[in-house]
Amino acid sequence: MRIDPRRISSPLAYFSDKVKGREPAGAPAEHEGKRAKAMVEHRDGTGKWSLAWSGELTNEVAPVEVLIADGGTYLVTFDNWHSVGYGLDVVAIYDGQGQLIRALALGDILSADYIEALPHSTSSIAWRGDPRLTSHGELVIPIRVPGKQDDAQNAIYVEARVRLLDGVVLSGSSPQWQEAEASAQSVAREKRARAEKARQAFIAPLLGPEENTERSWHLYLREAFYRSSSDWMRDSTSTTVLRDPSADNYAASEGWLRDALLSVDYTHGTMSFASVAPFDFFVSRVDAILAEARPGELKGSHVYIAAPSSALPLLQDMFARSGATVAVFDPDVPIPQRPERLKRYLPNH
Incomplete structure (x- = not known):
């Protein structure tokens, strides 16, 4: 299996084009295709390689991680370059002929509160550990549990399970999952309370x-x-x-x-x-x-x-x-907020 990312002139060119609404973002003057590509080959008993399939993936530039099942029966991609956790294809499952079985957004796997509670950076969401495929046709994704150790090195995970045959999410009912969901809801409530406190402080x-x-x-x-x-x-x-x-x-x-x-x-x-x-x-x-x-x-x-x-x-x-x-x-003299800053801030909060 080989993944060929879509060519871009540079990361700067890509992000500049995104800001300006130009697509395909960051593409060189002469480019082919609008998405990353994959190629899967099989080797027979004589050592000869033959093409199983090749085609475009859902990923605009490149996936972050890829798994392939024994025999090439499934190929699964995870996340998108420079935007982990975002997009309609944080997980994409392909069959043995390269046909897309299902693409899943993070909201297809986790609740809105759970996603809000996860650690966010400017461009990414720290939502998972290292996924694996099982011998009985399932994808297992370790999902980070919010509020259970903030640093990535000591993070605690709960397992999400997805059926490869049709991309159906099987997890969500176990006691471990319910405990993780409760923790996420608590963290999400605290984040919203802090955000509202910051909003009021900005206005006051x-x-x-x-x-x-x-x-x-x-x-x-x-x-x-x-x-x-x-x-x-x-x-x-x-x-x-x-x-x-x-x-x-x-x-x-x-x-x-x-x-x-x-x-x-x-x-x-x-x-x-x-x-x-x-x-x-x-x-x-x-x-x-x-x-x-x-x-x-x-x-x-x-x-x-x-x-x-x-x-x-x-x-x-x-x-x-x-x-x-x-x-x-003077700390005892109130300083009002600028109307110009309020006009920019309030529509987004």
Whole structure:
């Protein structure tokens, strides 16, 4: 058995054409066919090869994995190049003459909640382990169980079974499957709740984080920038958070603070700062670092600091010698969402 992927000029050309709606996406100027092809040959007792069948597969570019039954009675393909878990043919079953018996989408095997609960990346769904064919005409696919170990190396699986003769899905009634479905439904509910919480936070006026944690301050700084900066569509900001000085890993965060303010290896641009440590301590460390800077070191830079509005004159005095422009994000002052961002966000959420 041999699989010949459809030729593309490059992955970049393929995805560019997809965005522009050009088909066949990424095809060279001179190309043949619109899909991947397969060829199956048999070898007889004398060692002579003969063609059993050849033809196009359902896969637009190439399948990710292929199994062939003993004697070539069935050929089964899995997923599509660069889009695992998506499409109408995450599983496609062919007979011994290359005729398609059935193509299955993930929704033909799993419930909508189960699919939602599975780990998703930008382009793929991590839905299965290594499939196998049985001697009595079935396809067995290990299906990842959501909520039972998040990392792929330690993932737990439940078996889906498909009859090769007609592509009928046989699994779904066993206690193990019902347990996996219950776990998936629980994970899906939690994901929807988190998504709704994020939606409401995006719409609502922004205040400082409820928890004084490093991650919370990073998220606050980024969102405050996009809501406050006049150049929010073209610019972005780095975010630096000073840890509590009693923390074992405090020294690294002061190193990041120093790098952001003094490094000469890159253009400083727009920078945002916050502190898990008490504000007075943060001010003292920034003041000490800026004392080492050359006059005009940060000229042209825009600095945002999570701080009370009343602290702005002090911060401006501290940065005056550096040449930076300073503003504050006051965590106690709500920052409304931009109408332009709402118009883009709400139709998709």
